[in-house]
Amino acid sequence: MKKFFHFGNRVGARAxxxxxxxxxxxxxxxxxxxxxxxxxxxxxxVAFKPVGELLKFPPDFFVQNxxxxxxxxxxxxxxxxxxxxxxxxxxSLFISIIGTAGNVLLSSLAAYPLAKHKFPGRNFIFSLIVLxxxxxPVVLSVPRYLEMSxxxxxxxxxxxxxxxxxxxLGLYLMKQFMEQINDAILEAARIDGAGELAxxxxxxxxxxxPAYLTLILFAFKDIWNDSGSVSLYITTESxxxxxxxxxxxxxxxLPRLGSTSVVGFLMMIPPILTFFITxxxxxxxxKSSGMKD
Amino acid sequence: xxxxxxKYRASYLMVAPFFLxxxxxxxxxxxxxxxxxxxxxxxxxxxxxxxxxxxFKNYLDLFLGDEVFIITVKNTFLFAVITGPISYAxxxxxxxxxxxxxxRMRAAATLLFYAPSLSANVFFIWKFIFSSDSNGLLNSFLTxxxxxxxxxxWLSDTRYTLLVVIIVQLWMSLGTSFLAFIAGLQGVDRNLFxxxxxxxxxxxxxxxxxxxxxxxxEQLLFGAVMQITGAFAVGGISAELVGRPSPLYSAHTIIMHxxxxxxxxxxxxxxxxxxxxxxxxxxLGANQLIKYFLQRES
Numbered sequence: 001m002k003k004f005f006h007f008g009n010r011v012g013a014r015a016x017x018x019x020x021x022x023x024x025x026x027x028x029x030x031x032x033x034x035x036x037x038x039x040x041x042x043x044x045x046v047a048f049k050p051v052g053e054l055l056k057f058p059p060d061f062f063v064q065n066x067x068x069x070x071x072x073x074x075x076x077x078x079x080x081x082x083x084x085x086x087x088x089x090x091x092s093l094f095i096s097i098i099g100t101a102g103n104v105l106l107s108s109l110a111a112y113p114l115a116k117h118k119f120p121g122r123n124f125i126f127s128l129i130v131l132x133x134x135x136x137p138v139v140l141s142v143p144r145y146l147e148m149s150x151x152x153x154x155x156x157x158x159x160x161x162x163x164x165x166x167x168x169l170g171l172y173l174m175k176q177f178m179e180q181i182n183d184a185i186l187e188a189a190r191i192d193g194a195g196e197l198a199x200x201x202x203x204x205x206x207x208x209x210p211a212y213l214t215l216i217l218f219a220f221k222d223i224w225n226d227s228g229s230v231s232l233y234i235t236t237e238s239x240x241x242x243x244x245x246x247x248x249x250x251x252x253x254l255p256r257l258g259s260t261s262v263v264g265f266l267m268m269i270p271p272i273l274t275f276f277i278t279x280x281x282x283x284x285x286x287k288s289s290g291m292k293d
Numbered sequence: 294x295x296x297x298x299x300k301y302r303a304s305y306l307m308v309a310p311f312f313l314x315x316x317x318x319x320x321x322x323x324x325x326x327x328x329x330x331x332x333x334x335x336x337x338x339x340x341x342x343x344x345x346x347x348x349f350k351n352y353l354d355l356f357l358g359d360e361v362f363i364i365t366v367k368n369t370f371l372f373a374v375i376t377g378p379i380s381y382a383x384x385x386x387x388x389x390x391x392x393x394x395x396x397r398m399r400a401a402a403t404l405l406f407y408a409p410s411l412s413a414n415v416f417f418i419w420k421f422i423f424s425s426d427s428n429g430l431l432n433s434f435l436t437x438x439x440x441x442x443x444x445x446x447w448l449s450d451t452r453y454t455l456l457v458v459i460i461v462q463l464w465m466s467l468g469t470s471f472l473a474f475i476a477g478l479q480g481v482d483r484n485l486f487x488x489x490x491x492x493x494x495x496x497x498x499x500x501x502x503x504x505x506x507x508x509x510x511e512q513l514l515f516g517a518v519m520q521i522t523g524a525f526a527v528g529g530i531s532a533e534l535v536g537r538p539s540p541l542y543s544a545h546t547i548i549m550h551x552x553x554x555x556x557x558x559x560x561x562x563x564x565x566x567x568x569x570x571x572x573x574x575x576x577l578g579a580n581q582l583i584k585y586f587l588q589r590e591s
Contacts (some may be wrong), residue, residue: 016489016490016495016497017393017497018496025393029390033406036408036409036464039419039422040412042418043415057433058428106310107311110307110312117301117304119298119305120294122304125308125312132320133522134576136523136526138548140318140326141552141555141569142551142569143321143323143329143569144318144322145555147317147318163318168315169469200307221413225414227529228529243414247417254421254428264414264418268412272408272411272412276404279400279404280400282472283475283479285476286475286476286477287476289515291518
C-alpha cells in the first residue's frame, strides 16, 4: 500500500495520513475510476466484437472472440453517404491542425504584450477576456450564425476554424504563465537589439513551452471533438468531420454499434495520446491558472 | 498619452490579431443578440423592430407566454444546481485524493479521470448502456442481478431522462478545473504542512481545511468559473441522449430552446436572440455571485 502514496520528505505527513484513511482514498478512487473507465472500456470491447456478439442477448461486457471486422466494415457503415470514411478523417485532421496552430500562435502573440508590456488599455483588454470566460460560446451561437451568414461563410471551414483561433481560456492561461518570465532576460534581448517580435519568438516562446503545449492540447481536443459548429455550418457531406460521421453511423442503431464504436475508439486516441505526452507540462501550466480578482 | 501609444506600437500590433477576432466573434455577438432581441426577424425579410409599447415583446412572451421556456429554465437551473456543485466537489475531492498517490500512479489516475473530457464523443456509448430495450447493458445487468424483471426505459421515461443526462454530464465534467486543482495542490508550500503538523493538525481533513484550501484560493475561484460556465451550457448531450425534444421536454434546456427557434423551420432569430440574452445574463450573474462569495470568504 505504501508504495502507492508519496509522503516525500514531509515531516508529520504520517501523522495526518492514517492507514485507514489511505484505504478509504484507494477505495473511493477505485469506485469512481471504475465509473469513469466503464464507458471507454466498453467502447473498446464493442469495437472488436464480431456481429454475433453485437446482437447477443443479454450482451456481454467483454469481447469473447475479438475481430477486426468492424474496422474493415467502416466503409460499408458510411455507404449510405457518397463520402469514403477516410475523407472524414482527413477533414478532421485538416481543421484540427490548422485551427490548433493558429490558436497557439495568435494567443501567445497577444499574451506576451498583455503579460509584459504596460501599454494603456491592457487591463481593459484582459478583463474583457476574463469576463468572457464566464459564459460559454454556445450562448452566442445565434448572433454568430447571423455574422457567418453575413460574411458568406456558411458551409465553409472559415466558420469553424476562425472563431476557434481565439479562445479566451487559451489566452488567459498563456498570459498568466508568461508573467513568471524574468524581466531581466527580456531586457537583455532588447539591449542586444532584438525587436519585440524577435524577443517573442526567440526568448519568450522557448521559455513558455509548458504553456504552449497546454494550448495545443486544449485547442486540439476542442476542434477534434467539435460536433456542434460543424453540424450547424457545414452542409456539404464531403466537408463533414469524424464526429458527424459517428452520428451518421450511430443512426444505424444496434447493427451498426460495432462500427460506431470503432469510430469512437479511433477518435479517443489522438487527444488521449496528446495528454499522455504533455501531462506534466499541462499541470505545470495550470499552476498559474489562479484567478486573482 | 499619444506618445505612450506610439511607444507601445509593437505591443498593440501583437495584440491586434487576437483582439480583433475576439471582438468580432465574442463581443459583437453580445450586442447583436441584444439588438435583434427587440425585433421579429426571420432572416429572409429585414427585421421588424417593435414600437415602444411593445418594446419588450419577446421577453414578455418568453416569461409570460412560453410554457416550454419555463420548463427549460427549470431544467437548466436543476442541471446547474446539481451538476455544478457536485462536479466541483468531485473535481476537488478526486484531485486531492489523486495528489496523495506516488508520481507514477498520480499520472495514471489523472489520465483516467480526465479521459472522458478528452474524448467527448465517446458519450454515444451511454446511449447503448442506457438503451431501453432489454439489450441495453445496464438493463441486462439489473435483470441478471434480479433488481428488475422489466427493462427500465431510461431514455424515454420522464422520471429518468433528466437523471441520465446529469449522470453523463457528471462523467464528462472532470475537465479544466480538475487539472487546475491538481496543479494547485502540487503548488502548496510543503513547509506549511510541516508547520501544521507541529501546530496540531491531526488528520488529512483538518490539513485540507486549515492549510490546503486556503493556499489554493485562486485555483478554487478559477475552477468555480469553469464549472458554472459549463453547467449552464448543457444542451447537445441532452439532445443526443434523450432526444430533441425529450419526452414532455423533461430534459430540454435553454440552449436547446434557443436552437429550436433559431433553426429551420422557425427561423425566429429575434426570439432566439432574446433567449440568448437571458441565458447570457444568467450565466454571467451566477459567476459574479460565486466570485463575490468566494472572495468574501477570504
